[in-house]
Amino acid sequence: MSATSLDQIVSLCKQRGFIFPGSEIYGGLANTWDYGPVGVELKNNVKKFWWDFWVTNRDDVVGVDAAILMNPRVWEASGHVSNFADPLVDCKACKKRHRGDKLLEEKLGVEEVAGIALADVTPRLIKEKIKCPDCGKVDWAEAKQFNLMFKTSQGVTEDSEREIYMRPETAQGIFVNFKNVLNSARKRLPFGIAQIGKAFRNEITPGNFTFRTREFEQMEVEYFCAEKDWKKIYPELEKASWEFFEKLGIDPKNLRWRQHDDAELSHYSALTKDIEYKFPWGWGELQGLAYRSNYDLKQHEKFSGESLEYLDTETNEKFVPHCIEPSFGCDRTVLTALLDAYHEDEVNGEKRVVMKFAPAIAPIKVAVLPLSRKEQLTKKSREIYDMLRAEFRCEYDETQSIGKRYRRQDEIGTPLCVTVDFGTIGEDDGQSKKDHVTLRERDSLKQEAVPIKKLLEVVKKKLSA
Ligand code: GAP
Numbered sequence: 001m002s003a004t005s006l007d008q009i010v011s012l013c014k015q016r017g018f019i020f021p022g023s024e025i026y027g028g029l030a031n032t033w034d035y036g037p038v039g040v041e042l043k044n045n046v047k048k049f050w051w052d053f054w055v056t057n058r059d060d061v062v063g064v065d066a067a068i069l070m071n072p073r074v075w076e077a078s079g080h081v082s083n084f085a086d087p088l089v090d091c092k093a094c095k096k097r098h099r100g101d102k103l104l105e106e107k108l109g110v111e112e113v114a115g116i117a118l119a120d121v122t123p124r125l126i127k128e129k130i131k132c133p134d135c136g137k138v139d140w141a142e143a144k145q146f147n148l149m150f151k152t153s154q155g156v157t158e159d160s161e162r163e164i165y166m167r168p169e170t171a172q173g174i175f176v177n178f179k180n181v182l183n184s185a186r187k188r189l190p191f192g193i194a195q196i197g198k199a200f201r202n203e204i205t206p207g208n209f210t211f212r213t214r215e216f217e218q219m220e221v222e223y224f225c226a227e228k229d230w231k232k233i234y235p236e237l238e239k240a241s242w243e244f245f246e247k248l249g250i251d252p253k254n255l256r257w258r259q260h261d262d263a264e265l266s267h268y269s270a271l272t273k274d275i276e277y278k279f280p281w282g283w284g285e286l287q288g289l290a291y292r293s294n295y296d297l298k299q300h301e302k303f304s305g306e307s308l309e310y311l312d313t314e315t316n317e318k319f320v321p322h323c324i325e326p327s328f329g330c331d332r333t334v335l336t337a338l339l340d341a342y343h344e345d346e347v348n349g350e351k352r353v354v355m356k357f358a359p360a361i362a363p364i365k366v367a368v369l370p371l372s373r374k375e376q377l378t379k380k381s382r383e384i385y386d387m388l389r390a391e392f393r394c395e396y397d398e399t400q401s402i403g404k405r406y407r408r409q410d411e412i413g414t415p416l417c418v419t420v421d422f423g424t425i426g427e428d429d430g431q432s433k434k435d436h437v438t439l440r441e442r443d444s445l446k447q448e449a450v451p452i453k454k455l456l457e458v459v460k461k462k463l464s465a
Pocket of ligand 1: 171331
């Protein structure tokens, strides 16, 4: 990423069709975002890349796609009903609402505030003379716990019997299917179960574009093992997690590991390390790697009454497996890919914006561009386009000047452009030979003449390099 601001990315995303503000024609809905034509390709490519990396290319991980709506007892068992909450305080003067713990942390630090009782939040805010960030007064109401889960109701009446939650993490859809997967996929420990899907959290402070939203997608693996093996497996998953981002094309200089201290650990975790990215506003979490012990499976045993034990056929020992969880934010990974790909350079004295995505995640792999709209050229270009699009996501574009079309392809990060010019159709333009096209590389701007009959092979080679 060259020094870029979030505003530049937000504006490019809208202009080029990566990401639009949600419900825009109705004035929007705060902090909702819709992926546009190239954005959805990018996001789907990120998900495919993740699935190939964590599932297809491993023989110890299988996938599931569980329902978003689950039995509400799941969230009692997981601890989300009682623990997934933030202490909120209302300013009595301006009526604005804030996270009491965050206001205290800003002044006193995380350590000092960790584990503070709900009843102590407001007295401490007053004692420390912490002002409302909106109106500057120190006039706080009593702090209240605010659960981050979205509630909805199932069926036609809205009574508490029918109250259910939108899942706040995909992980529980994996835990509740542990036995089904064990019985059907016949996996032996250690093995993982992966899932990609939407999660919902009624975040109090969403923001920074798609970094923190109330509806987002997660890509999670629950990797099950015997307790004695977790210390050996954790570093292996740590290495794989880092490698995932490197292979995705993220500059490792913009990544770092950060271990949670005791105060920060989630209610289920004994060890968590995050991979963070250097966002324009500072370091922020991209992925968490949590050792969850056998907390979740044990809780589900307790609440469901079903045994979730595993039988080790070698030792004849029965136990509830432990679990390590690499949990990735999909939208955050896409945002990272966008920020990291953004580059500016100069071509013929003009500024060029170019998105240097790794070919595997580039929304469009090849653009086919006839030099003019002359029928012979467009016909030949369409033939070439049809040949290429059987293999890759391609775009055909005959509008505007060739310079403008190159600029658009650079801004959506298309690695290769194929230009069909007069030489291609046998008219001497002093540039290219008959039955040859010009292949232009996005990053180096190198242009080479390639015979049409060899084009597919050359493009394949360049995209896999
Ligand atoms: N199952 C574990 C879990 O959900 P988490 O750290 O709360 O752990 C995992 O979330 C990942 O999901 C984070 O690293 C982040 O990338 C993403 N994520 C969490 N909350 C998010 C939000 N409000 N908006 C976008 N992504 C979010």
